[in-house]
Amino acid sequence: MSASLTTQLPAQAPRLGPWLRRHATIAWGGGLLLAMLLLGLAAPWLPVADPTHIDLALKLLPPGTAHWCGTDALGRDLFAQVLHGARISLLIGLGVVVVALAIGVPIGLVAGYAGGWVDGLLMRLSDLFLAFPPLLLPIMLVAMMGPGLENAMLAVAVSWFPWYARIARAAAMAVKAENYIVSARAFGASHARILFRHVLPNSTTPIIVQASLDFGYAILTTASLGFIGLGATPPTPEWGLMISNSRSVFLEYWWTAAFPGLAIFLAVMGANLLGDGLRDWLDPKFEERTA
């Protein structure tokens, strides 16, 4: 008893190693994504083939020592394509989530904080975007703006922002009732300052968790758009587009679809693990107490 009274409090910054061991889900998910992103970014300097180099003499070769993942119908090296695709697909995931956050979070925060008719107006407008089936709205938007990677990303982001608006609104409504908001008002803070200095930081937890979970779906959805020819345009080595290109041949030449598919699977799983781990860590109800 007396020993425990005299022990020093632990140092304030937790060391990374033990922390990662305790939060294995975050470590695995984050590690997977980070590794893929680094490989993708380093791809141009790695000793792999040019992903856009066409050599019909080498078409549809099975995986082997020369071409680790085989080649596609145009003789392009699949491993090189998957590797280069990592950069594109992960940046797509990031881009979609960031744009959706940038639209949705301010709307939700203002709606939740202001309440009343402002809330009604903003949220009903957001709900309009939820009235369409999930993939139909991006398809419509891309059809309007023209196919292309940027347009596809924008379209997916626009069709997703209402989810962030809803989460941000709920968080803002909960934070608004806190004592320190009244206190900040009593000390003369303006509404804008309260919104961005007090409400936003204290609402971030559910938003971060949702964003990291959506990261995987963003890759998946953009890949879907690529698959139906509305996303990335050839010869961009985008995973969805690669699967789309293999459509006519993959029943006989399985590797043309399997390796891009595996890459999508790994990226989505990494994002989901990270999101799950973040939720467990950031949500105090999940936090394990150490003695």
Place this chain on the structure above:
Amino acid sequence: MSGLTIAGLQVAIGLAQPLRDCSLSVAPGEVVGLVGESGSGKSLTALACLGLLPAQARARGQIQLGDTALLGATESVWRGVRGRRLAMIFQNPMSALNPFFSIGRQLLEVVGAHFAEPRAALQLRVRKALERVQLDAGFADKYPHQMSGGQLQRAMIAMALACEPELLIADEPTTALDVTVQARIMRLLRELTGQGMGLLLISHDLALVAQVAARVYVMYAGRTVETGPMRELMGSASHPYTANLLKAQPRLGQFQRRLPVIEGQVLPATSSPGGCVFQSRCWRATELCRLQPPPALSLRPLSRVECHHPILPTLLAKELEHG
């Protein structure tokens, strides 16, 4: 006229009338208490002074700080007043600070919002404010969860003092704290007033208010029913409610199996009585009290009581008996 003056303040929220008629004043440098039981309208009075009443509340009457009329003022007038000229500290310091930022950062933000000065000057103000509440400079880097309740309330007081306001409203500042910490916070508050800053101390604890306040207002069912210098009021209250409240205080060294209680319930905020708000619980009530609102009497200098049948000061009572 400087200091804070509230005259005939009424607040209605829907059909309820939680503040029926509140009048009080705090002169510069004066420490004034405002006591009453839960739901008597103490906190609502404080919120009205800062313009922070709930959106659906309707307020009438007058609130004046110095030359500025506060009730009905525009948002920009309010923002210049809140925190700068009129500061408030709250009952629960543990939840009154943003858990996301360090104490120093939050203090800096408050002074930064009210003074257009270079950062170094603002930081000096923060350091001075922390010094005045006897927190050493290291606390500027701490986060609310790393501090105790007493330390947090000190930080809140520092925040309130940082802009050198004319008046500090303390709404139950020690209710959430231990008794020993309570005493230290009260001592601190007493030391900090008297240099021009007035203090309106709101509490349900008459004994606590008696330690520091020179004058006190007693609130009941949304009315300030009695006011007077603290000592006189403690010695001989004129309003039956105040008298009962004093009787209900436990006394050290005096064993009582049961404390006296005031029978009955507070008048609900939704009812509008024709007569006195206290008559249903008052042992001195007569037919008159039921029918007519009581007059405001001044039985002694500086005092005021709203009662048809006030308990007269002994001297005056004797004179009346003889005359």
